[in-house]
Amino acid sequence: AKRDTGTSYRFYNRELHISTGYQLRLETDLRHAIRAQELELYYQPRIDLATGEVRGMECLLRWNHPKRGMIGPDEFIPVAERSGLIVPIGYWVIEQACQRLQESAELGFPGLVLAVNLSFRQFHDPKMTETIFRIIFNANVDTSLLELELTESAMMHDPEYAQRCLRELNQLGVSFALDDFGTGYSSLSNLQHLPISLVKIDKSFIQDLGKSADAEHIIRAIITLAHSLHMSVVAEGVETKEQLEFLQQQHCDEIQGYYFARPMPWNELVQFLTQQSRS
Ligand code: C2E
Ligand code: CA
Ligand code: CA
Ligand code: CA
Numbered sequence: 001a002k003r004d005t006g007t008s009y010r011f012y013n014r015e016l017h018i019s020t021g022y023q024l025r026l027e028t029d030l031r032h033a034i035r036a037q038e039l040e041l042y043y044q045p046r047i048d049l050a051t052g053e054v055r056g057m058e059c060l061l062r063w064n065h066p067k068r069g070m071i072g073p074d075e076f077i078p079v080a081e082r083s084g085l086i087v088p089i090g091y092w093v094i095e096q097a098c099q100r101l102q103e104s105a106e107l108g109f110p111g112l113v114l115a116v117n118l119s120f121r122q123f124h125d126p127k128m129t130e131t132i133f134r135i136i137f138n139a140n141v142d143t144s145l146l147e148l149e150l151t152e153s154a155m156m157h158d159p160e161y162a163q164r165c166l167r168e169l170n171q172l173g174v175s176f177a178l179d180d181f182g183t184g185y186s187s188l189s190n191l192q193h194l195p196i197s198l199v200k201i202d203k204s205f206i207q208d209l210g211k212s213a214d215a216e217h218i219i220r221a222i223i224t225l226a227h228s229l230h231m232s233v234v235a236e237g238v239e240t241k242e243q244l245e246f247l248q249q250q251h252c253d254e255i256q257g258y259y260f261a262r263p264m265p266w267n268e269l270v271q272f273l274t275q276q277s278r279s
Helices: 005-018 021-034 073-083 086-106 128-139 151-157 161-172 205-206 213-228 241-249 268-277
Strands: 039-048 054-065 070-073 115-116 147-153 176-182 197-202 231-235 252-257
Touching: 021 054, 039 086, 039 151, 039 268, 054 073, 054 086, 054 241, 054 268, 070 147, 073 086, 086 128, 086 147, 086 241, 128 161, 128 213, 128 252, 147 151, 151 161, 161 176, 197 205, 205 231, 213 231, 213 241
Parallel strands: 054 115, 115 147, 147 176, 176 197, 197 231, 231 252
Antiparallel strands: 039 054, 039 252, 054 070
């Protein structure tokens, strides 16, 4: 066992992460994180494949933990979700996003879409629509530039509730994207009565391109079906030129991924947008 230190370390590390003690400590720390201003949003641009222009960006949470350093969402979102803390955190994210929408217009980048992730627990908060109404109203932003990303499981848990919430928010101008598409069990036709304007193909399919013929077939099928339902398609996790070219051939609408840009802090994003608009 001594020889295999790489694997055993990883195992040990993973077990440490799911230990109750660790989770409880993380939860206690997370309670203070908003007020202590330890949470920060990073922004990852989304590129229109037809024009090569930035269409918008996705807001991705980071936690600057005073002792543990930068913690990624895969580690603390589950803790936030279980403890219910995701609800206030999620509203903070939407407030920030609305502020950034205003700033980007003032900086001379109007029309950029800002996408925010909503998890299961947030979506099922009984005060969700009224709280989002209030945030949008106070921020006085162009609501058609705010996009909320939801997974199939969040929407399919209670389809009637989902339909009511999406319609109410959609009437305000907010649009919806189906996140991580292809990983769940529902089909797009189950969701076609919902006001969803965009489908995001999960990055696992993009990363399987060139390795499995299935990935190609699945991606092709998703794009064709989404387009026939008048939805746009974003491919996430695009890292290589080959992936980009395949997606272009398949008439995918937008891409998001390290090939083009990583998630970055707001000031870097502003520099990035400035460079893009000059070239
Ligand atoms: P997601 O919504 O599927 O976000 C996309 C994830 O893919 C992000 O991970 C992003 O950094 C990563 N990514 C983007 N391009 C590439 C690429 O080319 N290659 C690879 N390997 N990865 C790429 P991140 O930032 O670690 O976020 C993980 C998940 O945490 C998100 O997955 C989302 O489910 C959740 N999350 C992040 N921010 C929030 C938030 O504000 N609220 C909620 N509820 N969930 C959030
Ligand atoms: Ca997302
Ligand atoms: Ca996703
Ligand atoms: Ca994901």
